Every structure is written in structure tokens, then in C-alpha cells.
Amino acid sequence: MILKGFEDLKRFLEKPKNIVIVGHRNPDGDAMGSSMALKYYLDKKGHQATVIVPNEYPEFLHWLPGADKVYRFDKQNSQSLRLLNASDIVFLLDFNALHRVGFDMQARLEKYKNDFVMIDHHQQPDTVKYMYSDVTICSTSQMVYQFIEMNSDLDLIDTDIASCLYTGIMTDTGSFRFRSTTSFTHRIIADLIDKGAENHKIHSNVYDANSYNRLLLLGQALSNLQILPHYKTAFITLSTLEKKQFDFKKGDTEGIVNYALSLKGIIFAAILIEDSEQKIVKMSFRSKGAFSVNQFSRNHFSGGGHDNAAGGKSDLSLTETVTKFTSLLSEYEEELKESYEN
Ligand code: 5GP
Ligand code: MN
Numbered sequence: 001m002i003l004k005g006f007e008d009l010k011r012f013l014e015k016p017k018n019i020v021i022v023g024h025r026n027p028d029g030d031a032m033g034s035s036m037a038l039k040y041y042l043d044k045k046g047h048q049a050t051v052i053v054p055n056e057y058p059e060f061l062h063w064l065p066g067a068d069k070v071y072r073f074d075k076q077n078s079q080s081l082r083l084l085n086a087s088d089i090v091f092l093l094d095f096n097a098l099h100r101v102g103f104d105m106q107a108r109l110e111k112y113k114n115d116f117v118m119i120d121h122h123q124q125p126d127t128v129k130y131m132y133s134d135v136t137i138c139s140t141s142q143m144v145y146q147f148i149e150m151n152s153d154l155d156l157i158d159t160d161i162a163s164c165l166y167t168g169i170m171t172d173t174g175s176f177r178f179r180s181t182t183s184f185t186h187r188i189i190a191d192l193i194d195k196g197a198e199n200h201k202i203h204s205n206v207y208d209a210n211s212y213n214r215l216l217l218l219g220q221a222l223s224n225l226q227i228l229p230h231y232k233t234a235f236i237t238l239s240t241l242e243k244k245q246f247d248f249k250k251g252d253t254e255g256i257v258n259y260a261l262s263l264k265g266i267i268f269a270a271i272l273i274e275d276s277e278q279k280i281v282k283m284s285f286r287s288k289g290a291f292s293v294n295q296f297s298r299n300h301f302s303g304g305g306h307d308n309a310a311g312g313k314s315d316l317s318l319t320e321t322v323t324k325f326t327s328l329l330s331e332y333e334e335e336l337k338e339s340y341e342n
Contacts, residue, residue, distance in 0.1 A: 005130040017088040019049040024095035025102040027057040031094040033168025034140040058251020060209040065160040094140040096122035138180035141168025159196030166197035217246035231329040234260040235270040257284045274318045281314040281321040290339035
């Protein structure tokens, strides 16, 4: 755990400030939930806080209270630049390195004249002036709760803040099932319910919001699933054509990789998704036990994340990426064998 400069930060925030909160590119439930909860909290403390995300977020998060007030750097570029220019400090939430916001926004943030605060749970964080980094915590949303607690402000958590934090913790823990979910996480969740988070509604808003096409896309993905039992590995591909066929929308592929990991005996799962717009193949990796997909992705696919959940990309074609991925596995044969856990 790294906690750097937070006493100074507390003093800095004693007077009202203009604050920008930034989440990572392709914001997920945790990036959105933690950023919006922090905004509401800072507003309550007398600041003017605004959330800016690099690009579109999934439809199943549009219901979040106040999501319509979140700025998009790609779409509302001049307003976003104005907000950044006028800000006294920028919070970086749910990412560990500036390149995670995408090229355009990274270029702007690299020129930023004031200081950054990072609150994040990813491995190998960059160094900024104020840091709260803990790779053992399940979600940045839990860290925002703990940040509010550090300031003895838990009583400021209202229904909106509780709902945003609940959403972030729920989505990043696979609904409280991943290893990073602790009894402390559950105590926080209980407190968020007490403070107004309607748990059944939040689950339903996020997980029962599928379009028919999204289910058909899932069906296509599952029929593309390939299993390599020797390496306890399963992977899924999705081509641009297949995405078009089922009217792909941002967020539609989220969670699909977990189906590959749900196979009995599989400890390493991947999904390889062609992205013609960015001219890359976007990859998600998941594992069970000691096999670190963070390391695997860093080593071969310019990515990173956590030990059991990471992402990366490839500049090769989809077919070539599949070949690269499958031929790498022999290097990890021993590790994949040993890291099996029941
Ligand atoms: P997902 O596969 O759900 O997109 O991401 C899994 C985890 O890996 C998330 O914590 C995400 O922030 C991280 N991640 C995803 N893609 C990348 C990437 O390209 N680079 C890095 N460093 N982390 C990533
Ligand atoms: Mn997260």
C-alpha cells in the first residue's frame, strides 16, 4: 500500500477548489462509480468537482445518478479542456498510468500544470504527488469509501454516493465473488445498503439490461470458444464482422471472458476482440490461482492490470493474434500446470 501526501492534500482541500476527476478509457463500473461518488463527496465538502472520462461508457451504466453530468473528452472536447485549464487539481481514478486515458487525453494531462492525486488499485503505478495505491483492494470504489473514512466523513455518504460506490464494488468483484472480496468489503457493502443503495435494483440495472442483440453476440462468442486442455486455457474471438452482425455497442462484450473461465479445469481465459476503428485486437485476460495475467499481458501484449484480471492489445490481425497467443502458451506450460487450484 502506498499513501503519499494525504495530510498535505487534506490541508490543500481545506479551501474550496475547482477539481477535475478523470477515469480511464472505456470506463467500467468501477471507474464510473468511484469517480462519480468522489465528485458528489467533494461537492458536499464545498468544492466544484467535475468528472471527465476519455470516451463512451456502457449503456448499462447510464442509469447511475448524475451520469448525464459526466463530460466526455472525445465528444465535449472544448468544455473538457476548459474545465482542465480552470482546475486546481486533478484526481486520477481507477488507473495507474497516464497512457490508460488514451492518446489525446494523455497528451493534455502530460502538460497539466498543477498536481495529480491518484486513487487506484492496479499494479505498478506511476508516481504522482498525492497517491493512494493499494493492489490488494478489490476496487477503486472501495478505496474512495476508505478515503472518505480517512477524512472522518462517512456520515456524508448519501443515497447517490452509496449507489455509485456499490456499483463500482459490485462490478469489479464479479458480484462479490473474486478473491479480492473480503469481509471488510462486505461490511462496507452493508453500510452502503444502510445508507440507501438499493442492492436488488442496482444488480438488475446492471445485469438485466441486455438487448436481444447482446445475447446473440454472446451466443456467437460462445460458439467461437476454443479450449486448449493441455494448457488449462480457453479463449474466445470476436471479429469486426461478427460485432457488426449483432449491432455491437460499447460494453456488449464485457464479462464474456468469464464464460471461458467458468469451464471446469480452465485456469486461464482470454477474449480477443477485433477493433477496426483503433486497428488493434483488444484482449482481456482472466486467471484463477497463481498464474499472473498482469505479467503475461505486460510481457506480450503491451498491457497490464491485476494478477487475475488484465487487458492488453495487439497490432497484428485477429488470426495472427490468435497464433501469437496460442504459441506463447508452451512457455508457460509449467506455470499453468502448477497454479491449478481446486
Ligand atoms: P478488462 O479486461 O475488463 O478490460 O480489464 C481488466 C483489468 O485490466 C482492468 O483492471 C483494466 O483496468 C486493466 N486493463 C485492461 N486493459 C488494459 C491495458 O491495455 N493496459 C493496462 N495496463 N491495463 C489494462
Ligand atoms: Mn477497478
